[in-house]
Amino acid sequence: MRGKWNLLIVGLFVLSLLVTGCAQQEQKPEATPTPEKKAPEEKPEKKVETMYFGAPISLTGKYSKEGQMSLWGMQVAAKWINDVYGGLKVGDKVYKVEIKYYDDQSNKEVVQSMIERLAVQDGVKFILAPYSSGLTLAAAPIAEKYGVLMNSHGGASDYIFEQGYYYVVQTLSPASKYQTGFLDMIKKVDPNAKRVAMIYKDTEFSRAVFNAAREYAEANGFEVVFDKTYPKDVQDLSPILNELKAANPDIIIGGGHFADGQLLTQQLAELKINVKAISILVAPALPKYYDALGTKAEGICAPAQWEVGVTYGPEAAKKLGMDYFGPTQDEFLVLFKEISGSDEKPSYHAAEGAAAVLSYAYAIEKAQSLDPEKVREAMNDIEFMTLYGVWKIDPETGKQIGHEMVIIQWQGGTKKIIWPEAAANADPYYPIPTWEEKDQGKLAKH
């Protein structure tokens, strides 16, 4: 009897492994195409060597989707550096960049051994941090022990940078900035909209986002009239939404992930809670949100780290008086297609990964050194733009302070970027149509 039990359990486990494995396989028949290296035009006086950036990537496990995207982004950036830019010039040498990566399985135990392997056995000096804040934190002590630099492209939480790890720097916007851009926008478009309601999921990440949003709102003259969380697997939000309605807010910010963000929108519509603007985390940024909700999604905003269509480019950089480094968005999209071998559009994870590689490259050339300490020092003074936006860190903590979240809004069935002005490709539609108007088919289109 017991033997059967054992077999059953192991069988189930193996099955689950297979399922995750297959899910992986589906997306990535050519998951790891080492980009063919066309030798850059040899300049006879310069020696070409290869430099490795190391990356523990979550190719399996719960962050596998994000991990794969960021890996493609990194490979695109490396390919651009090698083929278009002609390699990194440090002293009299030219370095080609290659991404050395292992699968960390989205697992905190594995990450640590991977970092050690990269730092010691592979001699990598520049590491692209693992995906997610937890894994980044797990990796930090090992990275510090070996004196290697770590650049976070998927760890948004602010606390990573409050622990005193000098060698950890951040490329993406921290959680504290997720909803502040939206508040800035409201302040600009309608200075009279003061009453803010916050309704968000009880997770570590959402709490970080909305704690910061509350502080920011209060400091900027908004009044937070409603502030409640809902549990992770919520099925019905109507009790809290009725309370929210009674608070009579001008704008609503909230959300957490996809399912709850969709539910939130759905029930706001059912209860006919009309406000002037709504910004929800994560869900509206995904195309399936509009597929599921149709015109109900009109006018809903979401913060995003990046979005295809942002207008960051050499011209925008010139306006701000800074360098532009890396592929333009069009080049990026072409290279991305080539490397990923699929028609899938790059998500913001890909742009983050690419920006992290580009920031290393830019800082290494500025420092004219491969010494992590010198590169870290050089990072203190650089401010430049990539397709992902501005890159500038706080010298002391390494936290990203240059990059701004973009705000997207569903306008007439398409996602438009409406903020910040440097990246926008449309004007905000404000105030958004009421639910009754949307029911009659009104779109949030100018």
Add this chain to the structure above:
Amino acid sequence: MNIRAYKPLIPMIAVYGVLITIALTVDGMWQPVAYFMFYIALGQAFNIFLGLTGYVDFGYVAFMGLGAYGMGLAIKNFGHLGLIALPIGIFLAVIMSMLLSLAVGAVALRLRGAYFAIATIGVNEGFRYLVEGVRLWGGTEGMILSGFMRKTYGREMTNFFSTFLSDVLVILIAFSAAVVTIAILNKKMGYALLALREDEDAAKVMGINVTKYKIMAFITSAGFAGLIGATAWTLKLTYIFPEDVFNISYTVEAIVIVMLGGAGTLLGPMFGGLIYGIMKYYLSVIFPGIQLLILAPILIAIVVVFPEGLIGYIRKKARDTRLSEYLR
């Protein structure tokens, strides 16, 4: 004390010796060995319950999570007293996980087979929701200790905790769990457990207090789980998220490790953990992204070929030879 009964520890010490030597002499192998040791410790601790009683506890990770919180609370509240916080943390971890296991065991261990397994899943999930829902110990935001530890103990010392001390402690825990296993096997408790594992009703008829022995094994096993959580997680990672520490996949991994090596054997969990850890590590280095597709068939093959686990199989083959004294 019968020294001969402890002979099977000799091959174990030899394997540990080799692992530690590799870790200390080969550059960049310390963390991988620490990773293998984590799985060995997990298997060894879980084996005390699953292996000896035949009961499958799907909520096992709850004890590890609780142990992690025990250490976290000690560092947070007693950190200002200096290094004494660590022994306090170890103590808290053991006490907290044992108390929970006593409470769970007293109720759930009266259930059998699948009913017991289902009840224990509930414990784990319930505990996680308790921590998150009532915002106990930081709720969903967990505990982030890195900065605090670095301020209290200094950067060097904290890195020493994370990258060396915690690993050494895990090795010690794994070894102590093995010693406890063999001690139990050699005692009346071991025979009682063996009897109840094979046929619980028959054991009862023979006058064995089955519930008592089951609870004893359960609590011992839970205590070790608490220790692993305190060292391999809190001390090493310097943060605790409820989602991470109450993650059921660790329970499943523990079950697989014990099955691979041989449930109820002494050396089984060590070989199971070692094989599982090595395969997971090297496959993800060599075939990043597709390693699970390779790992899964290997696991199936091992379980089909060796239904009693590797050590179970070798023991059968080596019966009545001198080797059998060293295998258990």
